[in-house]
Amino acid sequence: MTAAADPGAKPRWARHLPPSHPHGVFLVCWLLGGLLGAFIVVPLLALAATPSAASLAAAARTADLWQALRLSLEAALLTAIVAGLLGVPLAYLLARSDFRGKSLVAAIVDLPLAVPHTVAGIALLLVLGRDGIVGAPAAAIFGLRFWGTLAGIVAAMLFVSVPYTVNAARIGFEGVDPRLEKIARTLGLGPWHTCLRITLPLARRSILTGLTLTYARSISEFGAVMILAYYPMTAPVRIYTLFVGSGLDEAAAASVMLLAVSLALFILFRRLAFGNGIGAMGSR
């Protein structure tokens, strides 16, 4: 019997699959998934290939571009820290206690995901701006101004990206068996120690995933930041002004810089947090 006539022969693409797998289903999934993957990767590759070496070098020598980039990274880091401080406790409440209006609170947390970011920026401006009910007293009493400042950028970033932290941390807390907490109590740990030594460490992966997503989403934020704090310019705002003012080539060069830096940081964070690369996002 020749190999070609062997009825058990698999097509080349299916050779590594166990015999029981539904090859047809996988074939279709590979095709569609590959299409999606190409949709994400091809534009980014095109972007990376667009700027000439000269314009890249010119962009890299532009001081205000580096400044904008640094500001973006700093603001996103601050945002992730604030999101952790305010979002993780709320996530713990949503996961571990029952109260009236809990589902309403959960829906409110998700609200920023549904609000267009320019709309979010205008809403924030009304509250945090010069005459806003928070902005005015904050400026008068603490000297904390949200318009045209780092604080404003962080506020805008926080509004649009904090849901990722709350939701991921909530899932993490919900995944911790309450019986482990009970056992910790009987072993002599008080409620605070139980939370810090048992619950938090067990939810650590999910919390870090949420913070990483918040961080990444903050770096990319444009709409809300532009309205609340056009100046000082974050990298996305600066790239927009380049696109409008100087044309595609310079904007593309700056974009490549932002892309490279934020991608590198994203991978670094995941390695620090999970001991691996981008491969294991969200997996346990």
Place this chain on the structure above:
Amino acid sequence: MTAGIVAVENLSLRLGAFALKQLDFAVAPGEILAILGPNGAGKSVTLETIAGFHRLDRGRIAIGGREVTRLPPERRNIGLLFQDFGLFPHLTVAANIGVGLRRPRRRLPRRSLAELLADLGIAHLARRHPAALSPGEKQRVALARALATEPDLFLFDEPFSALDAQTRERLRGDLEKFLRSAGVPAIFVTHDHDDALALADRIMILRDGAIVQSGPAATVFAAPADRFVAEFVGFDNILPGRIAGRSGDVLTVAVADQLIDVAAANVADGCARAVWLCIRAEDIDLHPSRHAHGAGARLAARVVVLRDAGMLTRIVLDCGFPLQVCAMARHVREMGLTIGAEIGAGLMPGAVHVIPIGEPATDPVAAFNDASEC
């Protein structure tokens, strides 16, 4: 209050639609109490309340001779174990056990970690994580962790329900040895009467948040207080009957059209009183002849169902009422039993437990008067 004793008095609490109703019980030092009941009876809530996770509406709890009613769980000095042993997955075995050792509040002198690990034969596991342990090792680590805090009481919630039958039996043996040598009172919750019978000194049966019966394990299993308990502790035959006569301690009970003599010193009631006759399938003898000789009742029966269950054969007899019987397969073969065979079903007087239906005989004088009318 005596030192070492665990006492629960009048414990009542409401949790939504569920309530625990005036639970009263005590566990002596070294004693093992099993709380038995169907799902939703309140077993786990009772355990968690003793551990301090629910606020009482009324009543008090003392552990180790110390009132703990208002203390939080971390100050009650108890060891709690769950079915999957509840090891902290992010900590090594040594760190798991160390969790309880770091707190300064413990009263008794602490054993060193190494000594404890060696005692339980788990020293070689100290650096492993729980995911890398077998069920037996997990149980030992969980016990060591609880023991490290020198608890006054062990609480077990369905300790074996996640295990296969073989492992279950082995761990049950390990646990019993451990508890007997630790000398610490223990309460465990289970819905498995095998676990209860194998481990417990005393058994308490819960239903809808109230105690239905409690007593020495053997007593509860032999003499259930009502039909619910009888079913729960595994009586296969619970037959409705009526008292037809009495001579001394022997009652004659009519079931369908058969008369059955039973020893029933526990029943003081008189004539015509409705009763349940409870008979375990394995306590019925099969005889080729329908006529009794010697003690005990002999019922005329016809074989209706024969079902092979390995070493045993499950049989349903028609005696005017259905009777479940369980016999050694070899015995059934030797008798040459077939469906439709006419045989005798023998009941030794002690094999039948009688439960009066309706009002219990709380007034001994009235009960005596009733009885004398027979």
